[in-house]
Amino acid sequence: MMSHTGESKTGAGEPAAAGDLPHAGESWAFAQSLVHSRRNVTPRRLVEPGPDAGQLQGLLALAAAAPDHGQLTPWRFVIVPQAQRHRLAEVFAQALSDRDPAATPEQLASAREKAHRAPLLMVAVACLGRREPDTPSLERMVSMGAAIQNLLLGAHAMGFGAGLTSGKAMASNRLRALLGLLDDEAAVCCVNIGTVTRNKPRDGLRPEAGAFVSTLGAP
Numbered sequence: 001m002m003s004h005t006g007e008s009k010t011g012a013g014e015p016a017a018a019g020d021l022p023h024a025g026e027s028w029a030f031a032q033s034l035v036h037s038r039r040n041v042t043p044r045r046l047v048e049p050g051p052d053a054g055q056l057q058g059l060l061a062l063a064a065a066a067p068d069h070g071q072l073t074p075w076r077f078v079i080v081p082q083a084q085r086h087r088l089a090e091v092f093a094q095a096l097s098d099r100d101p102a103a104t105p106e107q108l109a110s111a112r113e114k115a116h117r118a119p120l121l122m123v124a125v126a127c128l129g130r131r132e133p134d135t136p137s138l139e140r141m142v143s144m145g146a147a148i149q150n151l152l153l154g155a156h157a158m159g160f161g162a163g164l165t166s167g168k169a170m171a172s173n174r175l176r177a178l179l180g181l182l183d184d185e186a187a188v189c190c191v192n193i194g195t196v197t198r199n200k201p202r203d204g205l206r207p208e209a210g211a212f213v214s215t216l217g218a219p
């Protein structure tokens with residue numbers, strides 16, 4: 001297993017061209033192993049320790065390396081520290097009550113509990129408002145997805161587990177108010193990172209390329 005270190009040969013501010021990678025064959029083997037072995041880890045299976053401050057900075061630097069048409073940084077992350085999790089928990093519970101006034105105490109407790117699971121919880125926020133250049137919102141979401149994937153892969157490479165959670169509360173005005181979102185921002189999902197407490201058999205095969213690739217033929 002890889003260790004919980006945030007060290008890398010090329011940190012933020014030390015860009016390496018692809019051709020500069022020391023051993024291209026090894027890099028490819030490592031990339032395959034890293035990407036194929038990453039799995040979504042539900043926050044229920046995440047315990048302390050999470051990333052420390054230095055590791056978190058390393059992960060955020062990976063997010064910053066995402067492709068970004070127009071250099072807009074059209075996304076941001078709101079870290080919800082342990083001391084503020086009770087506020088997120090109340091938002092989750094109240095958002096459920098808003099949707100379903102008949103929600104039982106058990107359902108409300110379960111909604112609250114979701115805010116307390118992962119050692120590191122960040123809400124990923126898409127910034128979709130008009131800016132120059134006005135890169136289309138779909139392109140901005142591609143950038144955000146890449147930033148999140150960089151975080152997930154980086155956490156995995158450090159030896160942590162990481163998973164995404166979303167749900168209807170993401171769109172609730174209560175969450176918007178808690179996070180101080182602007183009108184043209186949207187909370188998309190939570191990024192949860194921590195130490196995997198118990199392994200789980202691999203589920204869900206990845207699709208074969210034939211399922212998502214076609215070749216444009218001549219007219």
Ligand SMILES: Cc1cc2nc3c(=O)[nH]c(=O)nc-3n(C[C@H](O)[C@H](O)[C@H](O)COP(=O)(O)O)c2cc1C
Nearest residue numbers: 038039040041042163164165166167188189190204
């Ligand atoms: C934006 C987004 C939101 C997600 N929200 C949830 C969620 O609420 N609950 C969940 O179990 N998984 C969630 N996932 C994770 C997917 O279920 C997971 O990536 C998928 O099952 C494929 O598994 P893998 O990541 O292990 O390949 C989300 C993924 C994305 C991209």
